[in-house]
Amino acid sequence: MHETTIGQVHSLSIIFFILFVLGTLGITYWAAKRTRTTKEFYAAGRSITGFQNGLALAGDYMSAASFLGIAGLVATSGYDGLIYSVGWLVGWPIVTFLIAEPLRNLGKYTFADVVAFRLNQRPIRAAAASGSLITVLFYLIAQMVGAGTLIKLMFGLPYESALVTVGILMIAYVLFGGMLATTWVQIIKAVLLLGGATVLVIMTLYQFGFSYGELFKQAVTTYGDKFLEPGGLVTNPVDAISLGLALMFGTAGLPHILMRFYTVPDAKEARKSVFYATGFIGYFYILTVTIGFGAAILVGQKLIKSIDAGGNMAAPLLAEVLGGSAFLGFLAAVAFATILAVVAGLTLAGASALSHDLYVGVIRRGVANEKEEVKVAKTATIALGILAILLGIVFKGQNVAFMVGLAFAVACSANFPALVMSIMWKKFTTAGAVASIYTGLSLATILILFSPTVWVDIIHKDAKTAVMTEVKQIEENAKSRIAELEALKAMDTTKVVAVDTEMLLIKEKTDAEVKEAKSKMPEAIFPLKNPAIISMLAAFLVGIIFSLLRPEKSAEQKFEEEKLRSYVGIGAE
Amino acid sequence: MKEQKTAHEILQDPDFKKLSGQKNSISIVLTIIELIMYFGFVSLIAFNKPFLAQKFSEGGAITVGIPMAIGVIMLSWVLTGIYVRWANTKYDALVKRVKDKIGG
DSSP, rough: OOOOOOOOOHHHHHHHHHHHHHHHHHHHHHHHTTTTTTHHHHHHHGGGHHHHHHHHHHHHHHHHHHHHHHHHHHHOOOOOHHHHHTTTHHHHIIIIIIIHHHHHHHHHHHHHHTTTTTHHHHHHHHHHHHHHHHHHHHHHHHHHHHHHHHHHHHHHHOOHHHHHHHHHHHHHHHHHHHHHHHHHHHHHHHHHHHHHHHHHHHHHHTTTTHHHHHOOOHHHHHHOGGGOOOSOOOOOOOHHHHHHHHHHHHHOHHHHHEEEEEEEESSSHHHHHHHHHHHHHHHHHHHHHHHHHHHHHOOHHHHHHHEEEETTTTTHHHHHHHHHHHHHHHHHHHHHHHHHHHHHHHHHHHHHIIIIIIIIIIIIIOOOOOHHHHHHHHHHHHHHHHHHHHHHHTTTTOOHHHHHHHHHHHIIIHHHHHHHHHOTTTTHHHHHHHHHHHHHHHHHHHHHHHHHHIIIIITTTHHHHHHHHHHHHHHHHHHHHHHHHHHHHHHHHHGGHHHHHHHHHHHHHHHHHHHHHHHHHHOOOOOOOOOOEEEEEHHHHHHHHHHHHHHHHHHHHHHHHHHHHHHTTTTOO | OOOOOOOHHHHHHHHHHHHHHHHHHHHHHHHHHHHHHHHHHHHHHHHHHHHHSSSSSTTOOOBBBHHEEEEEEEHHHHHHHHHHIIIIIIIIIHHHHHHHTOOO
């Protein structure tokens, strides 16, 4: 087993990191002069090309958690990690086919613009902003807690200092440089992450003579056939489908992703940008999976798990083994940059929901001048940034993995159905949209609270642990008793029959005891880990029923105008 | 600018009908293909693990499940490519025709 320097302060990673910070702050300074109007603050003046936006979308989406987490999952559980990574990509084609172009043609800055296009502004804006903010906040908490933990693991920097550093930098990017600076931070991060991962994969494959066959052969030699077969990740098919729905349609309802489509000049560039983004993200997951398998063989599961039980350090450890501490330092700095790019995008999306949808759309009833709106957006940025730091500290050490799941569940239940129906369905009404959004939002949240992930694993954690310990105790007692009897049997062959009956009795008794102990296991009120299959379908259903019950003449009349603009782009901003 | 047509009139135009009809069909067909592909893969994991666990080739270590998972990722990208290619050539030409007609 080799020695690792992970967790120590590396001068090289500090240098890389400082270079990144200086570079991005320089860009922010440059962008600040071009960030005065709302169009500039929210949408970078619509000056981003399709290719640039493709990279920025990838930079917005590929989180440190998915890079380190998926590489770790593959390294520790093999094929199951690969299954998991596929789910993170399949939402992108849906964005391409159904969302990107109409969204760009119909809206201005937020997806609420599209939902509110022909409906009653205030109730829609309030509802859509709630959906956006809940999605963004849960996603942000998960990122912040992950950031603090990862930076502590990699640099040895205390959790709170890491959060404050991340928070201040993200506020600086968004506050001064708006969408333009955020975009370039995301582009640089995407290039660094894709470049770093590519180099790591080339170095890995070099060890196996550039043959995946050889790589997998060695994986099987070390960890057995099971390593390349589907294991315990998918046990309940309904749960698997529900998670699939959340990942697929949730991607098409993430406010920070949707917002990026307003940064390009027209629908054509919007469509191109999703194509590039899908390619980059797919390539990234293939790299990450390769890195995971490489780490399992070249670093070894034992060392990976000894540093972090979840396997999060698999990729950095592999970098250290193959490229020494210089490469480890580079990758650590890239992970830091990755975190920054994602949280900046989230903060900007949250700030625009607060300023564009809630303040201007609801409080000021759509009447506010540019200067005022930018000012509110900037205030919202500072407030959200501070809130993110505080929430990160509040949730320190908590299990926040479910929060990303919740963000996706809310995105696919509250945001996606209303967005799709407003684009496609003539008879969709304000009542339908409002009911659909709040149904999706509340159902997704409540069902997650009652699900095994939160109700059993978090709220009734102690009871669960107690039951597990008791079961283990009973089984161990039985085991030692049986071992005694076996020994007795071997010594005195005349007692074979009596001993066998006794053993049978013990086994029966143990089974009964285990069953009784397990009956005390806290049970989830809602059986699925992910509620999407219920909450998303309910949101669609409620939206349809309320629209049919409360028809809206004006909305129906405006549909032709919307349709023309959605398909042809006439009147698009 | 030529005569102003109302949205209603443009929507009745055969060119617009062709454009929206084609776009709806291709979007929906591609979405359904993507759904079948991904949920087909998930169903295999849920209901037919032994199929995915088979060795891909005699003597090799790679299981059928590995190229299949990578295939879902790559095909998803190919599908977006097909859509973008269609839209860049066919769809944009139709949009231009409709726009020319209304002088927009």
